[in-house]
Amino acid sequence: MPDNADTEQFNADELEAPTWLNAQFIGDVLSNYEKCPELKVTDLKITPASAQGDHYASVMFRTTAEYTTAKGKFSKPLIIKTMPEQEGHKKDMLSESHLFSTEIGAYTKALPEFERILREAGDNTKLYVPCIYHSLEPRQVMIFEDLVPQGYSVIRNRPVKEEELKTVFSKLAKWHAVSMKVMNEQPDFLKEFKYGLIEMPTLMSDPMVTSGMGSFIRMLEKTPELGKYKPYFEKIKDDYMQRMADVLQEYRKNIKSDGYYVMCHGDFHLRNMMFKENGDVMFVDFQICNLCPITIDLTYSVYMLMNPEQRWDLGKDLINYYFSVLEETLKKVGYKGELPTQAGLWKQIHRHKFYDFFLMTTFLPMILAIKENKLKMNEIIQDSETRELAFSFDFFVDEIKKLLPKFEELGYFKDL
Known part of the structure; x- marks a missing residue:
């Protein structure tokens, strides 16, 4: 202790x-x-x-x-x-997952290959910290060198700075670009990375995930300025989870000829990054890395990583910056496929709007309450009254007052 x-x-x-x-x-x-x-x-x-x-x-x-x-x-x-050994909600929720096998594969196979390709192109970007031990039997364990003595730390009690976010999106763009090259030239190399959020059935059926839309609609009903948006969410409440799943599984089940696909991080939020005073950032926790649309990490970052001011414009400036690094890196590493376009990226983000709806109505209220030190994660996950409370805080309602008019402006509520 x-x-x-x-x-x-x-x-x-x-x-x-x-x-x-x-x-x-x-x-x-x-x-x-x-x-x-x-x-x-x-x-x-x-x-x-x-x-x-x-x-x-x-x-x-x-x-x-x-x-x-x-x-x-x-x-x-x-x-x-x-993995959790104590009996309880956490152990039950994670019992049927592929978290450790996925993360071991990321550290021992995918990320080393990505770094090798970057090195050949003259780019010394470090994508991961070495894993010094891993096992799946008799228990699931991974051991790493601690980054804290090396000067890295998690940002907890302050907003992330613009320059720090640019470093984050630059590194993500390089990772995504190299994964596109690997998927194009070695289509079977990453085939085992097929377990994202949707492939965690115990999690996706948990009330933490399934109850968000109901709480969100109740919040709209109680807020005079937002009442006009209630019919849109009432209309999708019965099938939004399936339509969100269709987005996440598009590469595996319904690949689009004009889609952009990468190996994504899958849980791209601030607590899964460690920053160094010299400006470097190291990503950690690759447990749900999977092959999916390029939008998954980007849209997730809007709600789980960015500051409110950036979120109100759906991360436009940072995502455009990300795209510039993506395009530059694809050219640098000799990508042989058709190059993505910025317009094509935004078209795909718009097409995947049900992922926005899911994140905004389910994960955003929780992450904001945690960041504001109003609620604890384990209580939000396990207690329905605590979860409901997350939707009532002014800082969440104020965000929704900015986001829903933006969705309306972009045409997100058409053809639901």
Whole structure:
């Protein structure tokens, strides 16, 4: 348990490490990684690795391993990521997922290949931190070098700056561009990345996900300025989940000749990024990487990453900046397919408007309440009254007062 810490700031299942996470286990991992059979761990301090609200789909610990080898004494800061072992909602919701196999594949296969292609093109962008250990049996575990001692940190108590966001979208554009090249030239190389949000049936049937539209419609009804929009959402309430699923699964089930497809991150929000003072950003948590429309990370970022002022224009400036880097990188790496166009990208974003509707009515109220420190993630996920409360805060209602007229201006409510 953390010493002299307010345990309320941590996830409850990260307060005490499982018994298997001990000096013997870490010693075996480091001995194998450093090819040093005589390595022996002499001290191991284990604490929670993340704050409440940072994540939900895993259990994470931070440790510093003190160890000896024939060359002397050393220490290595590590992050250990594993699946929930405590019985309860989290374990149940994630029980049938492919989260760890997907993330292991991203770290060991996809991202190394993406970096290799960038290096060949003279681009030294770093896309991921090395994974020093992974397993699926007897338990699902991944271990990484800790980025915090390297100067990286998660932004929690302030808005993300414009320059930081440009760094984020530049790196995302390079990743997407290289994945387009791989999908074009090696169509089977990434075929196992087929498990996004929709392929998590326990999650997608959870009230956290399914109850959002009802709460949203009730909020519209109570807000005089927004009442005129209620009929649009009443009209789609019975099939918006399926139409959103059609967007997410388009590459796998209904590929379009004019569609742009990439390997996306899938959960592209601020707590899945770590920033360094020199301006670099490192993406983490690749558990739902999958092949899908290029819009998935972009639209998700509008609601889960951007500041309100950027969201009110649906991220226009940042997405156009992203596109400029995407186009430049595709040319740099020798992409052989037809180059995407900025107009084509926005046409696709418009065509995928049901993903906007889902995110705005379900995830946005939750993420805003968490960012404003009004509600805790585990309470929102597990308690219906707490979830309903997220729709009543002025900061959420004020956002909707900006977003719905924008949707109307763009024609999102036509032909529903």
